[in-house]
Amino acid sequence: MLKTETPFSILMLDVDHFKHINDIYGHDQGDAILRQISELLRTHCPDSVIVGRYGGEEFIMICPNLQLSRSYDLAEVVRAASAIYNYQIKDEHPVQITVSIGVAYHESFHSKKESLQDIVQDADRALYEAKRRGRNRVWYHPMIQIEKNEG
Numbered sequence: 001m002l003k004t005e006t007p008f009s010i011l012m013l014d015v016d017h018f019k020h021i022n023d024i025y026g027h028d029q030g031d032a033i034l035r036q037i038s039e040l041l042r043t044h045c046p047d048s049v050i051v052g053r054y055g056g057e058e059f060i061m062i063c064p065n066l067q068l069s070r071s072y073d074l075a076e077v078v079r080a081a082s083a084i085y086n087y088q089i090k091d092e093h094p095v096q097i098t099v100s101i102g103v104a105y106h107e108s109f110h111s112k113k114e115s116l117q118d119i120v121q122d123a124d125r126a127l128y129e130a131k132r133r134g135r136n137r138v139w140y141h142p143m144i145q146i147e148k149n150e151g
Contacts, residue, residue: 009071102127
């Protein structure tokens with residue numbers, strides 16, 4: 001169970017077709033792309049956002065006090081910035097790389113029974129829905145749970 005009254009969002013970002021990048025250019029160049037994405041995130045995320053590599057080609061962004069609509073807007077800014085960014089690979093011409101992002105939101109008045117892992121999983125499910133819907137997009141899981149009053 002979460003013990004915070006602070007609303008927050010979690011954004012999960014995944015590089016689209018990353019295996020293809022590694023297969024064509026090699027893992028060292030794939031790592032170079034991940035470093036460039038880290039820089040892109042540092043440039044576009046507010047200082048209050050905690051950014052980390054989640055594994056493989058996934059990144060997680062924890063956004064305290066950022067409402068769902070603002071989190072979605074941030075995800076769109078990052079997605080659009082990646083789509084037009086000139087990623088450098090070896091001595092090749094710059095390449096275009098897209099990302100997909102899933103967003104989940106937690107507010108203290110929602111279910112008190114959810115854990116941080118539940119919210120991360122919701123962001124991950126939203127990410128895979130973005131991928132399923134064609135990649136290079138943002139999808140969200142609003143975390144709205146309506147409790148029934150019975151009696």
